[in-house]
Amino acid sequence: MLVYLMLYALAGAAAGVLAGLLGVGGGIVIVPVLSVLFVWQGLPTEYLMQMALGTSLASIMFTSISSMRAHHKHGAVRWNVVKMITPGIVIGTLLGSKLAAWLSSGFLKGFFVCFLYFVAAQMFLNFKPKPSREIPGFGATSGVGGFIGVISALVGIGGGTLTVPFMTFCNIPMHQAVGTGAAIGFPIAVAGTVGYIFGGMDKAGLPDYSLGFIYLPAMVGLVVFSMLTAPTGAKIAHKLPVAKLKKVFAAFLLIMATRMLFQIL
Template sequence: MVTYWLLYALAGAVAGVLAGLLGVGGGIVIVPVLSVLFTAQGMPPEYMMQMALGTSLASIMFTSVSSMRAHHRHGAVRWNVVKAIAPGIIVGTLAGSWLASILSSGFLKGFFVFFLYYVSFQMFLNIKPKPSREIPGAKGIFGVGSGIGVISALVGIGGGTLSVPFMTWCNIPMHQAVGTSAAIGFPIALAGTVGYIFGGLGKAGLPGATLGFIYIPALIGLVVCSMLTAPTGAKIAHKLPVAKLKKVFAVFLFIMATRMLLQFF
C-alpha cells in the first residue's frame, strides 16, 4: 500500500505543475494514472473508471484553488468571465456526472481515450482558433459552460482543454485564458465531486475508504502534492515558452491514450 501512496503523490505533483502551467486541471494525467493503479489494486472493473473520474475531480477542487490564487497574484484571472460561465458549468457538470454514473466503465474509458487523442493532436500541432470574437451573451455563455461541464465530468478534468481554446477564440490573451481556466476549474470540480459522490452511494462492491465514487486514500495522496506544485506551474507559465512544453506533454498524452486503448484488446 505504501507504494501506491507514493505513486498517488507523484501523480499529484505532476498534475499540480500542469494545472498551473497549462490550465488543464491535471485530470488529463490523473485519470489514466488512477485507472492503471486501480486496476493493479484489483478495484472492481465495473466501477474502476467512475472511481478514477470522481477522484480526479475531487483532487482538482484543491489544485484549482492553489493554481487560481497563483494566477490571481499575476492579475491573470478574468473574474467577469468566471462569474458569467459558472452557472452553466455547474449545471453541465452535475448532468455529466449523473450520466457517468449510469454509463459502463468501458464506454467511459473509450470516451476518455478518444479525448486524449484529440487533446494530444491539438497540443502537438498547436491548433488555435482565430481570435476574432468576444465572449457571447448570457444565453451563449450558459450553453458553452454547460457543454464544457458535461464533457469535463465525463473525462474527469478541470475543463482547461476546452475553456482555454474557447477564451482565446474570444480574443482573451493566452496568459489570462490559462489563469481564468484555473478559476473555472473549481466550480467544475466541486459540482463533479458532488455528482460522483451521490452517483456512487449505495453501489454494491465498492472498496472500503470510498465516499461514493471518490477513493479517499488516492485523493489524499494527490491533493497533498498537487497543491504544493500548482504555484510552481503558474510561475513557469509566466516565464517560459509554453508551446514547446505543450509538445512534450502532447507526446506523453498520446502514449497514455495508446496504452489505455491496447487494454481493450
C-alpha cells in the first residue's frame, strides 16, 4: 500500500501543477493514472472507471481551492461568470454522476477519449470569435453550465477543459478564462463527489476504505501534493503568453487522449 500511496502522491503533484497552469482540475491526468493503479491493486474491474472518476472529483474539491486562491491573487477570476454558471453546473454534475453509475467502464473510457480529442482539436484550430461576442445572460450561461456539469461528471474532471474554451469563445481573455475555470471546478467537484458517493453506496464488492465510488487512500495521496503544487502552476500560467498557453493546453489534451486510446486498444 505504501508504494501505491507514493504513486498517488506523484500523480497529485502533477495534477496540482496542471490545475494551476491550465485551469483544469487535474482529472485529465488523475483518471488515466488511477485506472492503471486500480488494476494493479486488484480493485473490482466492473467498477474501476467509476471509482477512478469519483476519486478524481473528490480530490479536485481540494485542488481547485488551492488553484482558485492563487488565480484570485492575480485578479484573474471572473466571479460574475462563476455565479451565473454554478446553478447549472451543480444540477448537471449530479445528473451526470448518477448516469455514470449505470454505464460500463469501457463506455466511459471511450467517451473520455473522444471528449479529449474534440477539445484538443478545438484549441489547436484557435477559433477566433466575433469581437462583439460576450458571455450570455444568466439563463443561457446556467444552461451551458448544465451541459458542462454532465460531461465533467462522466469524465471525472473539474470542468476547466470545457469552461476555458467556452469563455475564450465569449472573448474572455485566456488568463482570466483559466483562473475562472479553476474557480468553477469547485462546485463541479463537490456535486460530483456527492453523486459518486451515493451512486456507489448500494454496490456490492467495493474495496475497503471506500465511500461509495470514492477510494479514500487514493484521494488522500492525491490531495496532499496537489494542493502544494497548484500555486506553482498558477504562477507559470501568468508568465506565459496567451498563444503559448493555448498550445500547451491543446498538446496536453492530445497526449492524454492518445495514451488512453492505446489502453483501450
